[in-house]
Amino acid sequence: MKKLVLLLLALAVVWGGTAWAGKDELRIYIWSEYMDEEVMTREFEKKFGYKVRIDHFESVEEMMAKLQSGGANQYDLVCLNDYVMEAALSMNLVQKLDHSKIPNLKNLMPRFYNDYYDPGCKYHVPFQWGFTGLLYRKDKIAARDAQSWSLVFDPNKLQGPFYLLDSQQEMISLTMNYLGYDPNSYKTDQLKAAMDLLVKTKKRSTCLGFKGGVGARDEVASGVAQASICYNGDALRVIAENPQTLGFTVPKEGTFMFLDNLSLTKNAPNPEAAYKWLNWMLEPKIGAAISNFCQFATPTKASLPYINKEDLNNPSIYPSKEVMDKLFYLKDPGANMKLLDQAWTRIKAQ
Numbered sequence: 599m600k601k602l603v604l605l606l607l608a609l610a611v612v613w614g615g616t617a618w619a620g621k622d623e624l625r626i627y628i629w630s631e632y633m634d635e636e637v638m639t640r641e642f643e644k645k646f647g648y649k650v651r652i653d654h655f656e657s658v659e660e661m662m663a664k665l666q667s668g669g670a671n672q673y674d675l676v677c678l679n680d681y682v683m684e685a686a687l688s689m690n691l692v693q694k695l696d697h698s699k700i701p702n703l704k705n706l707m708p709r710f711y712n713d714y715y716d717p718g719c720k721y722h723v724p725f726q727w728g729f730t731g732l733l734y735r736k737d738k739i740a741a742r743d744a745q746s747w748s749l750v751f752d753p754n755k756l757q758g759p760f761y762l763l764d765s766q767q768e769m770i771s772l773t774m775n776y777l778g779y780d781p782n783s784y785k786t787d788q789l790k791a792a793m794d795l796l797v798k799t800k801k802r803s804t805c806l807g808f809k810g811g812v813g814a815r816d817e818v819a820s821g822v823a824q825a826s827i828c829y830n831g832d833a834l835r836v837i838a839e840n841p842q843t844l845g846f847t848v849p850k851e852g853t854f855m856f857l858d859n860l861s862l863t864k865n866a867p868n869p870e871a872a873y874k875w876l877n878w879m880l881e882p883k884i885g886a887a888i889s890n891f892c893q894f895a896t897p898t899k900a901s902l903p904y905i906n907k908e909d910l911n912n913p914s915i916y917p918s919k920e921v922m923d924k925l926f927y928l929k930d931p932g933a934n935m936k937l938l939d940q941a942w943t944r945i946k947a948q
Contacts, residue, residue, distance in 0.1 A: 623649045624871035627661065627669060628677040629858070630654040630812055631832065632726070634891040642878060648871040656810035657765055658682055665691050671865040674872040680857045681767065683715045683722060684930035692721050692861040699873040702880035705900035713857060714927070722859035723876045724897035726831070726889065729855040729925055730763065730772065730811075731848040731914070733818050733828040733836075747776045747849045749825060751799055758824035761817060762800065764808035766942040768854060769796065771928050772827070776851050781926055784934035793941045797948045808946070819844065829856075830914050831894035838893075846914050852924030857897065 624642075639650040655661040658679065665676060670691045678686055686692050697703060703711070703719060710724040734744045738758055749755045750762070751773070763769045771781035773792040779785075799805055806823055814826035819836040833846040860879075862872050878884055886904030889896040895915050896905065909915050917925075931938050 621868055622647070623651060624675070624868055624875060625673045626650065626652045626675045626677075626860075626875070627664070627673040628652060628654065628675075628860075630656065631835070632677070632858075632892050632894075633888045638888070641884075642875065645878070646871070646874050648868070648874070650875075656812065658768075659766055662686075665689075665863070670863045672867070673863050674866040674868050675860045675875060676863055677725060678722065678859050678861050680713065680715050680859070681928040681930050683859065683861070684932075685935075686861065687716075687721060688930075691864055693864050693866070694720055695723070695862060695876075696873070700877045700880070702877045705880045705882065705885070705898050707897055707899040710857065710897035715930070722861045723880070725858045725860050725879070726892060726894040727855065727857045727897055728830045728894040728915075729848065729917075730768070730827055730829055730853045731833065731846055732825055733815055733833040733844065733846050734825040735818060735821070735843060736845045737843050738824045741845060741847070744825070744845065744847045745850050747772070747851050749849075750827065751776060751795060753798075753802055756825060757804060759804050759806050759822065761806050761809045761814035761823050761826035762796070763814070763827040764810050767928055767931065767938060769808070769827070770938065770941060770945075771854060775853070775926065781854065782929045782931075784931060784937055786937075789937060789941055793945055796945045800945065801948070829894075831892045834893040834912070834914055848914075848917065848921050848924070850924075852926065854928050855925040856928070858894075 635652055639652065642648065642650055655664065662682065666689065700723065703723070706724060711719055716722050732744050732749060743749055743755060750760060770792055773796055774783065774788060775781040777791055777795065779788045800807065809817065811829040811832045814823065815828050815832045815836055817823040818826050819840065830846065837844045837846060860876060862869060866872055879888065880898055882900040883904050885896050885898035885901035889901065890906050890909065893909060893915060896902065913921065
């Protein structure tokens with residue numbers, strides 16, 4: 599009988615059952631370096647008594663694959679960006695929130711309470727927002743040359759090594775926008791043009807391939823690469839360590855902005871702890887502490903008075919209206935997902 603019980607417990611883990619976490623543990627699945635995890639977990643555990651376990655992913659594709667293969671049963675909270683939210687809802691991976699357990703939702707900026715993909719925050723709580731741009735070495739690349747995505751796509755502009763962003767929809771949509779197309783369009787001829795340009799770019803001898811934002815950032819900081827496509831907060835943390843050598847810019851053609859959210863998974867093992875975390879992170883000083891660490895922008899209005907003044911005045915975190923007008927959201931490709939997958943497979947294979 600004892601052996602049978604042990605076997606059933608093991609199978610529960612393999613099948614993605616709730617044996618992964620106890621009632622005194624909160625499990626979060628999120629991007630790496632998104633908060634000071636040592637401080638945040640210690641403070642949460644001290645205040646609420648739950649143990650916190652945080653696992654990381656480095657791409658949207660990795661995260662979605664994990665959720666679909668049992669992660670929706672293993673984690674309590676998952677970090678979903680805006681355009682993935684629609685897909686997660688259609689796949690029944692997250693559950694509707696009980697707003698009575700998150701009274702601090704009142705602290706949000708109104709614009710983030712009614713985003714297009716989930717008006718009224720029925721399935722998500724906004725966490726941080728930001729955008730992509732070019733991280734580059736100022737000792738190798740002139741600032742004027744980093745003002746356009748042509749630095750990456752034009753073989754005559756950059757002779758040194760560089761990285762492309764290893765994120766399927768983001769990289770393809772960014773390329774389509776550079777070509778003058780709607781970044782959320784999936785017309786066959788436009789998608790092919792973007793795919794062809796990415797293949798040509800990837801095949802250049804100076805292209806080091808595709809890499810996640812944090813990894814590519816570190817390669818630029820160490821001098822292995824001269825430039826990379828990078829998320830603004832990731833870039834700013836290494837620039838702070840070497841402002842004379844590193845720079846970041848939003849190219850003139852524009853780029854996509856993202857809103858990362860935390861959602862309660864469909865079969866969260868410990869929803870009570872999850873609600874405690876969601877409400878806690880919306881407290882003014884807690885929300886500010888998260889943003890002050892990761893250097894992404896807070897969606898929590900009540901946190902603004904506690905944001906570092908230099909960050910509030912930094913256009914690479916809180917951009918001007920001129921730059922904001924050039925930012926665009928990505929949207930769920932829906933039925934076009936197969937086309938996107940096929941294009942990305944061909945780009946990676948060639």
